Amino acid sequence: MAEPQGVQRGLQDVVALESRICFIDGRQGRLIYQGYDIRDLAARSTFEEVAYLLWYGRLPNATQLEELKGRFGTVRALPPPLVDQIDRMPIEAHPMDILRTAVSALAGFEPEETRPGASSIGGAQRLTAVLPSILAQFHRRRKGLPLVRARPELSQAAYLLYAVLDREPTELETRAMDVALILHADHELNASTFAARVTASTLSDLYSAVTSAVGTLKGPLHGGANERVMELLDEIGTPERVEEIVHGKLSRHERIMGFGHRVYKVEDPRATILREWSRKVGENKGDLHYYELLRRVEEVVHREKGLYPNVDLYSGSVYSLLGFPADLFTPIFAASRVAGWTAHVLEEYQDLRLIRPTAKYVGAVDLPYVPIGQRS
Numbered sequence: 001m002a003e004p005q006g007v008q009r010g011l012q013d014v015v016a017l018e019s020r021i022c023f024i025d026g027r028q029g030r031l032i033y034q035g036y037d038i039r040d041l042a043a044r045s046t047f048e049e050v051a052y053l054l055w056y057g058r059l060p061n062a063t064q065l066e067e068l069k070g071r072f073g074t075v076r077a078l079p080p081p082l083v084d085q086i087d088r089m090p091i092e093a094h095p096m097d098i099l100r101t102a103v104s105a106l107a108g109f110e111p112e113e114t115r116p117g118a119s120s121i122g123g124a125q126r127l128t129a130v131l132p133s134i135l136a137q138f139h140r141r142r143k144g145l146p147l148v149r150a151r152p153e154l155s156q157a158a159y160l161l162y163a164v165l166d167r168e169p170t171e172l173e174t175r176a177m178d179v180a181l182i183l184h185a186d187h188e189l190n191a192s193t194f195a196a197r198v199t200a201s202t203l204s205d206l207y208s209a210v211t212s213a214v215g216t217l218k219g220p221l222h223g224g225a226n227e228r229v230m231e232l233l234d235e236i237g238t239p240e241r242v243e244e245i246v247h248g249k250l251s252r253h254e255r256i257m258g259f260g261h262r263v264y265k266v267e268d269p270r271a272t273i274l275r276e277w278s279r280k281v282g283e284n285k286g287d288l289h290y291y292e293l294l295r296r297v298e299e300v301v302h303r304e305k306g307l308y309p310n311v312d313l314y315s316g317s318v319y320s321l322l323g324f325p326a327d328l329f330t331p332i333f334a335a336s337r338v339a340g341w342t343a344h345v346l347e348e349y350q351d352l353r354l355i356r357p358t359a360k361y362v363g364a365v366d367l368p369y370v371p372i373g374q375r376s
């Protein structure tokens with residue numbers, strides 16, 4: 001057996017597989033989905049187009065796009081027993097726990113043989129369509145709002161705003177939400193996508209793989225950072241306190257959420273786009289409070305640590321301006337990334353290889369077994 005290589009903690013820089021779905025150039029700060037630059041997609045595409053692109057490897061024509069929009073509209077409704085289950089969960093629960101539980105439970109209400117497309121694109125479309133409905137159902141119940149109408153004519157972005165915030169979104173709000181969904185849709189082998197692929201590599205089903213991914217995304221070193229960025233901003237309060245608070249945290253070797261990245265060595269191109277949307281939506285709402293704080297925080301962190309912002313730095317300020325509470329920010333991330341998770345799961349099924357790295361054992365060996373009566 002080959003001698004195990006040196007340990008690559010966190011699998012840093014380990015090339016685990018070949019994929020056609022997403023390319024990240026960490027040195028140039030470039031992000032590409034199936035050949036298309038994220039800047040073009042954010043400027044000209046929609047989340048529905050991007051989901052199609054991730055699943056099929058090409059942009060849809062007009063008919064294919066309309067069919068996908070129609071499919072999202074028809075399969076976004078929750079089975080009534082799942083609505084009951086969500087309604088029985090404690091309203092104090094974190095929405096990511098609700099999301100993880102509901103995706104897992106959905107599998108139980110849709111046994112594999114009856115699932116729309118099971119472990120195929122049909123299942124990917126079902127899960128992508130239904131995640132916003134799950135987080136909307138939970139949020140509406142904790143707000144005492146009635147069941148939401150499915151509104152099949154609405155895009156994912158518009159439905160997310162309408163269903164959660166209980167109002168008709170403006171064109172600018174819908175576009176801001178759509179761009180955020182495009183930007184979060186995939187990101188190569190990030191931790192939650194890798195978790196989904198590990199699950200799929202055992203030939204487990206799509207719903208189990210997405211359940212693994214939701215649980216992984218929740219972590220503050222991954223998708224949970226956007227919520228913590230807002231906690232930092234609320235702690236800072238005013239531009240005058242940025243220097244003191246951020247410098248203090250850095251001097252205590254604390255992490256500043258929204259900065260740094262395992263792959264990007266320059267600015268995350270998604271942060272560049274979200275910074276602009278934070279300004280645009282802030283100006284539209286007449287509220288640049290978070291935007292201005294974030295600009296100051298950027299200056300201090302870059303000056304003191306040479307770190308750049310990642311996707312999580314500005315996303316929360318956009319979601320907050322749109323009216324979402326901070327504990328829904330990571331669920332919104334999941335409602336987008338489910339397109340990427342499912343694309344990677346389907347790619348794994350097409351070229352299946354059980355993912356099973358090895359560990360360098362550094363524990364004891366050949367210890368004599370001592371009967372319990374002789375142990376201290």
Ligand code: SDX
Nearest residue numbers: 187190221222223225254255256257258259260261262310
């Ligand atoms: C996402 O992988 C993906 O693609 C993820 C993602 C996606 O789309 O799926 O891009 C989404 O998860 C973005 C990242 C969100 N997380 C955060 O913003 C949390 C804060 N960031 C850090 O925890 C950190 O930057 C990571 C986890 C993102 C990356 O960490 P690495 O690659 O393991 O780097 P490291 O921990 O080895 O840090 C290297 C140095 C260290 O300094 P020293 O101890 O060597 O002096 O940089 C420092 C770290 O202390 N550092 C930070 C920091 N990030 C790194 N110091 C302060 N604040 C930070 N945020």
